[in-house]
Amino acid sequence: MILQQPVLDWLAPRRGEMEALLETLVNIDSFSPDKAGNDRVLEALAAFLAGEGVSFERIPVAEFGDVLKVTVGAGAGNAHALMMGHRDTVFPTGTVAARPYRKAGDRAYGPGVADMKSGLVLIAFVMKAFAETKSAPFPLVALFTGDEEIGSDASRPIIEASAVGARAVLNMEPGRASGNVVAARKGGLWMKIDVTGKAAHAGVNHEAGRSAIEALARKIPRLHALTDYATGITTNVGVIAGGIGHNTVASWASAEFDVRLVSESQRAPTLAAIEAILAAEDVPGTHAVGTHMSHRVPMEAAMSADLLARYRTAAAEIGFAADGEFTGGCADSGFTAAMGIPTLCGLGPVGEKAHTDEEVCHLDTLVPRAQAVAATLLSLA
Numbered sequence: 001m002i003l004q005q006p007v008l009d010w011l012a013p014r015r016g017e018m019e020a021l022l023e024t025l026v027n028i029d030s031f032s033p034d035k036a037g038n039d040r041v042l043e044a045l046a047a048f049l050a051g052e053g054v055s056f057e058r059i060p061v062a063e064f065g066d067v068l069k070v071t072v073g074a075g076a077g078n079a080h081a082l083m084m085g086h087r088d089t090v091f092p093t094g095t096v097a098a099r100p101y102r103k104a105g106d107r108a109y110g111p112g113v114a115d116m117k118s119g120l121v122l123i124a125f126v127m128k129a130f131a132e133t134k135s136a137p138f139p140l141v142a143l144f145t146g147d148e149e150i151g152s153d154a155s156r157p158i159i160e161a162s163a164v165g166a167r168a169v170l171n172m173e174p175g176r177a178s179g180n181v182v183a184a185r186k187g188g189l190w191m192k193i194d195v196t197g198k199a200a201h202a203g204v205n206h207e208a209g210r211s212a213i214e215a216l217a218r219k220i221p222r223l224h225a226l227t228d229y230a231t232g233i234t235t236n237v238g239v240i241a242g243g244i245g246h247n248t249v250a251s252w253a254s255a256e257f258d259v260r261l262v263s264e265s266q267r268a269p270t271l272a273a274i275e276a277i278l279a280a281e282d283v284p285g286t287h288a289v290g291t292h293m294s295h296r297v298p299m300e301a302a303m304s305a306d307l308l309a310r311y312r313t314a315a316a317e318i319g320f321a322a323d324g325e326f327t328g329g330c331a332d333s334g335f336t337a338a339m340g341i342p343t344l345c346g347l348g349p350v351g352e353k354a355h356t357d358e359e360v361c362h363l364d365t366l367v368p369r370a371q372a373v374a375a376t377l378l379s380l381a
């Protein structure tokens with residue numbers, strides 16, 4: 001019977017302590033480009049986790065927050081489980097001073113309170129519960145990264161190296177408002193498009209100009225036409241710029257372009273279609289180049305099915321219902337799912353309105369969702 005496990009008993013009375021750690025973490029600004037802030041969050045987590053049976057590895061990252069890798073439990077040849085959380089937020093440094101952690105009843109507010117400092121708290125308490133009760137059934141590895149909100153380019157190789165040989169990966173992005181977890185996510189890519197043309201005076205020698213703005217404008221409807229709701233592919237030109245003034249034929253134009261995919265098999269044909277659109281000389285004498293800025297792998301539902309079943313059973317025993325959901329948002333879970341490792345996401349405490357000033361964490365889900373993660377890990381023994 002899962003509920004008699006000492007690790008769940010250890011977690012049961014910890015809500016106050018979990019809230020205290022959440023307040024500490026939220027009140028440290030950790031905007032993705034703020035390395036110092038992200039490293040302070042790392043140090044707060046390491047200070048909380050320090051203790052017997054816990055080992056630490058700090059992997060330096062030059063431009064962003066270092067990666068903290070924490071291990072509890074041992075056993076040669078015993079496949080580990082990996083828990084993941086990102087410390088960075090989308091809120092510029094100084095946001096904490098303007099609106100620090102605030103609690104009202106069962107709700108907490110503040111920058112990153114749901115996405116995903118409450119998830120970091122959950123991981124920290126699950127790790128500590130297994131360490132203090134000396135009951136880790138196999139090695140438990142927690143990875144705390146610092147660049148997820150900007151694409152995880154620095155931490156991706158560390159995530160992948162840490163996932164090799166794992167029996168499961170649990171990613172603690174916020175639980176959905178419904179209480180559900182995330183069983184599948186879109187992947188995609190973000191591309192910068194630069195178009196060059198030829199400048200000319202709009203009155204004196206108009207005919208000598210080659211308008212980069214017109215060339216870009218002709219490409220946008222064709223790029224948007226790649227959207228297909230039936231297959232789940234979406235494309236979006238979200239930013240455009242170009243030209244220097246009304247009286248000059250524009251010699252340059254640029255766009256930021258977002259593409260979302262449901263399965264990795266959609267990537268090659270979609271990229272080929274994009275390349276063909278960019279290569280077309282819609283306005284003679286213009287030239288377009290696409291630069292890949294970041295890349296996300298979809299988390300496909302087949303990789304989460306077994307873990308979802310285990311999590312639902314654990315949640316039911318603890319006393320709440322949770323199903324699996326699909327979301328168009330991307331996360332680090334796509335990297336490990338694409339490696340063929342069973343991966344489940346959205347296991348953090350329930351949160352809403354991420355990336356807004358109204359972001360909120362449901363504090364009454366801190367303990368039960370930590371227990372459900374611990375019970376899911378035990379079920380994998």
Ligand SMILES: [Zn+2]
Binds near residue numbers: 115116148173174
């Ligand atoms: Zn997140």
